[in-house]
Amino acid sequence: MSPAAPVEPKQSLTADAWAEAALEVIAQSGFDAVAVEPLARRLGVTKGSFYWHFENRDALLCAALERWERAETDDIVARIGPEPDPYQRIVKLFKAANASYRAGRLYLAIAAAEDKPMVQSFVRRVSERRMQYLFECYRALGFSEASAAHWARFAYATFMGNLQIGRDTPELMPTGAEFSEYVKLMIKVLIPREAPPDDDGDPPA
Amino acid sequence: MSPAAPVEPKQSLTADAWAEAALEVIAQSGFDAVAVEPLARRLGVTKGSFYWHFENRDALLCAALERWERAETDDIVARIGPEPDPYQRIVKLFKAANASYRAGRLYLAIAAAEDKPMVQSFVRRVSERRMQYLFECYRALGFSEASAAHWARFAYATFMGNLQIGRDTPELMPTGAEFSEYVKLMIKVLIPREAPPDDDGDPPA
DNA sequence: GTCTATCCATACGCTTGCGTATGGGGCAAG
DNA sequence: CTTGCCCCATACGCAAGCGTATGGATAGAC
Numbered sequence: 001m002s003p004a005a006p007v008e009p010k011q012s013l014t015a016d017a018w019a020e021a022a023l024e025v026i027a028q029s030g031f032d033a034v035a036v037e038p039l040a041r042r043l044g045v046t047k048g049s050f051y052w053h054f055e056n057r058d059a060l061l062c063a064a065l066e067r068w069e070r071a072e073t074d075d076i077v078a079r080i081g082p083e084p085d086p087y088q089r090i091v092k093l094f095k096a097a098n099a100s101y102r103a104g105r106l107y108l109a110i111a112a113a114e115d116k117p118m119v120q121s122f123v124r125r126v127s128e129r130r131m132q133y134l135f136e137c138y139r140a141l142g143f144s145e146a147s148a149a150h151w152a153r154f155a156y157a158t159f160m161g162n163l164q165i166g167r168d169t170p171e172l173m174p175t176g177a178e179f180s181e182y183v184k185l186m187i188k189v190l191i192p193r194e195a196p197p198d199d200d201g202d203p204p205a
Numbered sequence: 206m207s208p209a210a211p212v213e214p215k216q217s218l219t220a221d222a223w224a225e226a227a228l229e230v231i232a233q234s235g236f237d238a239v240a241v242e243p244l245a246r247r248l249g250v251t252k253g254s255f256y257w258h259f260e261n262r263d264a265l266l267c268a269a270l271e272r273w274e275r276a277e278t279d280d281i282v283a284r285i286g287p288e289p290d291p292y293q294r295i296v297k298l299f300k301a302a303n304a305s306y307r308a309g310r311l312y313l314a315i316a317a318a319e320d321k322p323m324v325q326s327f328v329r330r331v332s333e334r335r336m337q338y339l340f341e342c343y344r345a346l347g348f349s350e351a352s353a354a355h356w357a358r359f360a361y362a363t364f365m366g367n368l369q370i371g372r373d374t375p376e377l378m379p380t381g382a383e384f385s386e387y388v389k390l391m392i393k394v395l396i397p398r399e400a401p402p403d404d405d406g407d408p409p410a
Numbered sequence: 411g412t413c414t415a416t417c418c419a420t421a422c423g424c425t426t427g428c429g430t431a432t433g434g435g436g437c438a439a440g
Numbered sequence: 441c442t443t444g445c446c447c448c449a450t451a452c453g454c455a456a457g458c459g460t461a462t463g464g465a466t467a468g469a470c
Contacts (some may be wrong), residue, residue, distance in 0.1 A: 012417065017234050029320050032237040037457060047459085048418045057458070111373050112317030115234050127374045150387050153370065153377065154394070160369040162364025169332045172358065182355050189359070189394055217447065242427060252429085253448045262428070413468085419464075426457090434449080440442085 001169035013045060015063060021047045022064040027105045031113035034061060058118070064121045068106060072126050075103070076133060090155065090191050093134070094183060097159045104163040131156050141191070155190045218250060220258045220268060227269040232310045236318035239266060263323070270327045273311060277331050280308070280340060291345035295360065295396050298339070299388060302364045309368040335360050346396070360395045 021043055022034050036057055040046050054060045080092040097104070107126075113119045131152050138148035166173045172180055226248055227239050240264055241255050248254075259265045285297040302309070312331075318324045336357050343353035371378045379387055 005359050030237065030317065032235065037458090043415095046419055047457095048420075050418095051459070052417060071324065108317060111369065112235065112313060114373060123373050126371070128377065131374070131377060146383075146386075147390075149379075153364025153367075154363065154391055154457060157370055158359070159360050160366035161364065162358075162366075164316065164365040164369070165332070165358065165362055168319055168328050169336070172333065172336060174354075178351075181351075182358065185352075185355050186359055240427060241429090250447095251449055252427095254448075255448095256429070257447060415467090416468080417464105417466085420462085422459105422461080424458085424460105426455105428454085428456105429452105430454105431452080432445105432450085436446090436448105437444100438446105439444085 013024060013043065013049055013053070016067065018045070018050065018053055018060055019063040019067045022060055023068060026064065026109045027102055030109050030121070031061075032115075034064075036060070055143060064117065068110065069122050069126055072103075073129065074106075076130065086137040087191055087193070090134065090137050091187055093137075093155075094159070094187055097185070098166070101166070103119075105167060108163060108167060136186060151190070158186060158190060160191070218248065218254055218258070221272065222248070223255065223258055223265055224268040224272045227330055228273060231254060231269065232307055235314050236266075236321075236324070239269075241265070242352045267323060270315070270324065273315065274327050274331055277308075277312075278334065278364060281335065291342040292396055292398070295342050296392055297341065298342075299364070299392055303371070303388070306371070310372060313368060332361075333366060356395070363391060363395060 018039070021039055025034050025039065025042075034057075036047055036050050040050055043049075050060070054063070075096070079096050080089055083089045083092060110119060111123050111127075116122055134155055135148050136151035138151045139145070141148075143151060162173070173179070223244070228243055230239050230247075231243065239262070241252055245251050245255055256263070259268070273325050280301070285294055288294045288297060315324060316328050316332075319328055339346070339357035339360055340353050343356045346353075348356060367378070378384070
């Protein structure tokens with residue numbers, strides 16, 4: 001019932017602080033739940049502060065989305081950047097995908113608001129970048145263009161689906177050792193070490 | 206700009222018509238977009254009609270969710286019910302999963318509103334029922350309890366992720382023959398005909 | 411000390427949507 | 441014709457949230 005944690009503004013609020021708070025609300029209650037006045041109460045200030053830092057509500061949402069996109073891009077290169085083996089890169093992606101619960105909720109919440117045109121472009125870029133990264137991993141493993149695209153889509157769909165399951169039915173997502181087995185199974189299946197010899201293999205061109 | 210299609214109410218409106226219209230709005234604009242007065246305008250009537258059929262807005266949302274759950278349950282048994290082969294049952298599930306675009310959007314939109322306690326139980330039941338169905342398919346294929354749970358979760362995650370990709374980045378989801386190849390690849394990978402002999406196989410107990 | 415820019419509070423008007431109260435039109439029963 | 445019921449329209453009060461206008465407070469510049 002109490003409005004989360006009405007922190008006192010120890011010093012001047014920055015625009016990034018507003019954007020970060022907006023992302024927090026999005027992760028918790030969805031994109032449409034971002035309102036100026038409740039957010040101000042949450043930060044211990046009033047609207048007067050907000051409309052000094054931002055033009056209007058849409059400007060805040062845009063700033064939050066930019067911050068989100070930047071964080072996603074930084075993560076994908078920072079957490080698994082210096083890894084020469086493409087196999088291990090995909091493995092690390094799997095681990096990282098299920099690592100940050102908040103990041104997963106954020107993606108699902110933002111993607112669920114794709115009817116707003118502003119959101120659509122951000123989600124597209126982030127999603128395309130991730131699948132592109134996976135695509136290059138499979139290419140580096142020796143897959144053809146066509147099969148790499150299929151496997152990258154396949155693997156990415158599994159990422160997304162696991163996020164969804166973890167959010168909607170967390171009791172069906174195992175923990176501990178059983179979860180490790182589950183991840184191991186998916187990695188083993190989604191990263192065939194040698195390309196399959198038949199139709200879905202990798203023809204030279 | 207125009208409010209969709211303001212149909213004239215040829216005869217008496219039923220509660221189911223309101224629920225169906227609510228589902229349409231959910232699929233198009235998300236769960237929070239369901240408002241009484243816009244919905245009434247959409248149906249060519251006023252609030253006076255609504256509050257005769259329903260106690261309040263929550264009652265409409267509940268009715269819509271019940272209608273959704275019923276439709277999902279009917280679909281899963283009607284579209285692939287009389288199929289003895291568990292392998293073909295999973296294959297049909299894959300086809301059906303990507304068949305109805307609207308059903309996919311509906312699931313994603315409703316699941317994205319799981320912060321509302323009312324929604325959560327519905328999503329849980331539908332999702333658990335689907336995974337249970339998949340689980341039984343894998344069991345019928347000879348998988349152990351543990352591995353069947355893993356493969357069912359794996360396959361369901363892939364379903365969900367493909368829905369998400371098709372909604373967020375439809376240009377990355379192939380069409381026509383290439384889509385068929387994609388589906389064939391997933392089926393081949395997600396339904397190993399003979400259970401693998403090693404660790405993730407199916408020990409007798 | 412004064413001045414100015416920065417950051418925020420307060421107060422107001424406006425719109426949208428929820429819920430209620432009340433009345434009215436249509437239609438079948440009597 | 442009148443009565444009663446079903447379905448809906450109209451009108452109202454209320455709350456929440458957006459955006460604006462304006463003033464106040466604080467801190468550094470000079």
